[in-house]
Each structure stands twice: as C-alpha cells, then as structure tokens.
Amino acid sequence: MREIHSDADAGAAAFVGSPTIRIDGADVVPSPEDEPVGLTCRVYRRRDGRISPTPDPDDVLEALRRASNRPKEADK
Numbered sequence: 001m002r003e004i005h006s007d008a009d010a011g012a013a014a015f016v017g018s019p020t021i022r023i024d025g026a027d028v029v030p031s032p033e034d035e036p037v038g039l040t041c042r043v044y045r046r047r048d049g050r051i052s053p054t055p056d057p058d059d060v061l062e063a064l065r066r067a068s069n070r071p072k073e074a075d076k
Contacts, residue, residue, distance in 0.1 A: 017042030
C-alpha cells in the first residue's frame, strides 16, 4: 500500500486518482493515456455498466491471474 500525499507524489507515481489498484506496477483498470495525474477521486465503470468507486471484482481477478500466470480454470 502506498499513500500519495501531494501533486508532486502523484506526478512521480503517474497516479490518476484514488483508489488506484496496481499489481506488479500495472493498473488493474488502465486509465486513458491523456488522463491527468493528481489527487482526485477515481470513478470506475463495472462490466454491467454501473458506475462504481472501485474496479469491477472480475477486473481485479483477471489482473491477479495475469500476474500469477494462472489459467482461469485453476480457480474452479
């Protein structure tokens, strides 16, 4: 866990808002390339189209699988 306290910290970490979840340095839900960095609240869109303050759990699971190189079938 890392806290971003200033705009300078946000710039150095390429932080586009809270919460940002990274696994092995990769954002679970990458933001657009032109997204400004800063100390803002981040809004996500769930797979079913709803707006959410957190990423879709399935996006987090997929990122974890990619990071561990584990096939989807291994979770069953």
